[in-house]
Amino acid sequence: xxxxxxxxxxxxxxxxxxxxxxxxxxxxxxxxxxxxxxxxxxxxxxxxxxxxxxxxxxxxxxxxxxxxxxxxxxxxxxxxxxxxxxxxxxxxxxxxxxxxxxxxxxxxxxxxxxxxxxxxxxxxxxxxxxxxxxxxxxxxxxxxxxxxxxxxxxxxxxxxxxxxxxxxxxxxxxxxxxxxxxxxxxxxxxxxxxxxxxxx
Amino acid sequence: xxxxxxxxxxxxxxxxxxxxxxxxxxxxxxxxxxxxxxxxxxxxxxxxxxxxxxxxxxxxxxxxxxxxxxxxxxxxxxxxxxxxxxxxxxxxxxxxxxxxxxxxxxxxxxxxxxxxxxxxxxxxxxxxxxxxxxxxxxxxxxxxxxxxxxxxxxxxxxxxxxxxxxxxxxxxxxxxxxxxxxxxxxxxxxxxxxxxxxxxxxxxxxxxxxxxxxxxxxxxxxxxxxxxxxxxxxxxxxxxxxxxxxxxxxxxxxxxxxxxxxxxxxxxxxxxxxxxxxxxxxxxxxxxxxxxxxxxxxxxxxxxxxxxxxxxxxxxxxxxxxxxxxxxxxxxxxxxxxxxxxxxxxxxxxxxxxxxxxxxxx
Numbered sequence: 001x002x003x004x005x006x007x008x009x010x011x012x013x014x015x016x017x018x019x020x021x022x023x024x025x026x027x028x029x030x031x032x033x034x035x036x037x038x039x040x041x042x043x044x045x046x047x048x049x050x051x052x053x054x055x056x057x058x059x060x061x062x063x064x065x066x067x068x069x070x071x072x073x074x075x076x077x078x079x080x081x082x083x084x085x086x087x088x089x090x091x092x093x094x095x096x097x098x099x100x101x102x103x104x105x106x107x108x109x110x111x112x113x114x115x116x117x118x119x120x121x122x123x124x125x126x127x128x129x130x131x132x133x134x135x136x137x138x139x140x141x142x143x144x145x146x147x148x149x150x151x152x153x154x155x156x157x158x159x160x161x162x163x164x165x166x167x168x169x170x171x172x173x174x175x176x177x178x179x180x181x182x183x184x185x186x187x188x189x190x191x192x193x194x195x196x197x198x199x200x
Numbered sequence: 201x202x203x204x205x206x207x208x209x210x211x212x213x214x215x216x217x218x219x220x221x222x223x224x225x226x227x228x229x230x231x232x233x234x235x236x237x238x239x240x241x242x243x244x245x246x247x248x249x250x251x252x253x254x255x256x257x258x259x260x261x262x263x264x265x266x267x268x269x270x271x272x273x274x275x276x277x278x279x280x281x282x283x284x285x286x287x288x289x290x291x292x293x294x295x296x297x298x299x300x301x302x303x304x305x306x307x308x309x310x311x312x313x314x315x316x317x318x319x320x321x322x323x324x325x326x327x328x329x330x331x332x333x334x335x336x337x338x339x340x341x342x343x344x345x346x347x348x349x350x351x352x353x354x355x356x357x358x359x360x361x362x363x364x365x366x367x368x369x370x371x372x373x374x375x376x377x378x379x380x381x382x383x384x385x386x387x388x389x390x391x392x393x394x395x396x397x398x399x400x401x402x403x404x405x406x407x408x409x410x411x412x413x414x415x416x417x418x419x420x421x422x423x424x425x426x427x428x429x430x431x432x433x434x435x436x437x438x439x440x441x442x443x444x445x446x447x448x449x450x451x452x453x454x455x456x457x458x459x460x461x462x463x464x465x466x467x468x469x470x471x472x473x474x475x476x477x478x479x480x481x482x483x484x485x486x487x488x489x490x491x492x493x494x495x496x497x498x499x500x501x502x503x504x505x506x507x508x509x510x511x512x513x514x515x516x517x518x519x520x521x522x523x524x525x526x527x528x529x530x531x532x533x534x535x536x537x538x539x540x541x542x543x544x545x546x547x548x549x550x551x552x553x554x555x556x557x558x559x560x561x562x
Contacts, residue, residue, distance in 0.1 A: 114374060114377060114378075115360065116360050116361075116363040116364040116367065116370065116374070116378075117359060117360055117363045121370075121371075121374060122371075122373070122374060147353070147356065148353055148356040148357035148360060148378075148381040148382075148385075149356075149360065151357075151380055151381040151384065152357070152360065152374075152377040152378045152380060152381050153377065154380075155376070155377045155378075155379070155380030155381070156373065156374065156376075156377035159373060159376055159377060160373070185345075186345055187345045187346055187349055190345075190346055191346075
């Protein structure tokens with residue numbers, strides 16, 4: 001028996017969508033059918049938004065975060081403390097600090113961490129600009145991942161700025177705020193215990 | 201803590217089989233080559249994320265098959281607990297613990313503690329340091345999540361650092377950056393191993409004494425450490441200094457040459473290595489003592505007896521040793537014994553599971 005011909009166009013749309021992070025095959029199908037049911041204008045608007053974002057958004061010349069300007073809104077804000085720099089691996093990490101609404105400083109996006117197994121060395125990351133920004137009176141807060149790569153990258157920064165007047169700190173590890181102690185996993189409790197702080 | 205049912209699909213000689221267990225003593229019987237050891241291996245794998253017989257997980261897939269699935273149901277502290285693992289020929293694995301999915305095999309560890317005994321345990325004494333390190337790691341991971349996490353960390357840092365040492369153009373600054381996580385995790389591992397050994401050694405000495413009816417004093421120690429320092433900061437410093445001294449040699453070798461991955465468990469009778477000086481019988485008793493002692497240590501640390509897997513150990517043992525194991529098992533937690541003949545047992549089984557060609561005979 002002959003095989004029925006495939007619907008190439010819709011199959012292609014579904015597999016493009018399924019290639020996005022945290023989108024499975026079923027969700028991709030639902031999205032594809034949803035898009036096909038939309039007015040043509042709405043779909044064109046989506047396509048235009050995608051194209052425009054890709055064409056006009058680039059890295060901020062100061063911190064490396066995504067922006068459509070030369071310098072992003074955080075770096076160019078005069079309400080921000082320019083000498084307090086939080087160093088993160090990727091732009092999405094900034095959102096966590098911004099959601100808190102309480103961070104007064106600016107950011108620096110490295111674009112990843114040093115990982116010899118993946119062929120990523122210091123030259124592949126945004127270090128040159130970080131050294132430029134690390135002038136006297138600056139404090140760097142290292143908010144890198146707690147895996148081996150993140151720790152090595154933090155150690156690399158500390159090593160390079162050793163002897164300079166830059167102050168370097170890293171985020172504390174501990175019990176998530178608002179969580180009940182009895183539901184926190186034992187490893188987190190143990191580590192929090194080790195990095196306990198004096199009260200009196 | 202005990203296992204209730206295990207379902208095996210495409211595992212060794214099990215096409216598709218569900219087996220249920222009694223909370224106490226389970227005897228696996230049946231002719232050799234029909235699946236007794238394979239069933240013990242499946243329990244070991246689903247609880248500890250590796251086989252006690254092979255390091256190649258692919259070998260566990262049924263002949264001509266392309267994946268295996270193990271699903272385990274049991275009880276921990278009275279609560280139902282489920283964990284499962286799927287392993288495909290492609291190397292893809294899927295782990296689920298109480299419905300929560302993960303891609304990390306090691307997430308299976310730390311729920312059901314297991315100690316296994318088999319005639320191959322003799323290799324612990326006879327072979328190189330790798331098996332002895334593994335013995336220590338498996339023991340420690342079963343009572344310390346911190347150890348499991350630190351070991352994962354260390355191994356990742358080690359892999360990264362070795363890959364760096366193999367790259368001709370890699371700078372000293374990047375290498376130095378990878379000293380940090382290696383030293384940090386490495387010092388913790390050495391200290392945790394040393395402390396666990398301090399608890400394990402007297403237990404092992406007692407076990408050996410009763411197995412061998414007096415006899416030599418069994419000693420255990422961690423050897424090949426970067427330093428004898430007893431505090432973490434001092435140990436870290438010594439480790440770091442050692443790495444700096446080894447820079448040139450490490451670059452030539454393309455390998456990290458110091459750290460917990462080079463340590464060994466030294467086993468001796470009054471300073472004489474059992475490996476070199478022990479008789480075959482002494483080695484067998486020492487291996488057994490190590491396992492008995494680790495079961496006791498797990499019991500003491502976790503305040504519940506571990507699950508024991510005993511593969512064909514009674515046939516080779518004399519009366520004294522049989523009784524000794526019998527003593528350990530009586531009134532303890534859940535035990536699985538693979539033995540062709542029920543008559544070899546010094547006690548009564550609560551459940552007898554008869555196996556023929558990868559199936560339970562009812």
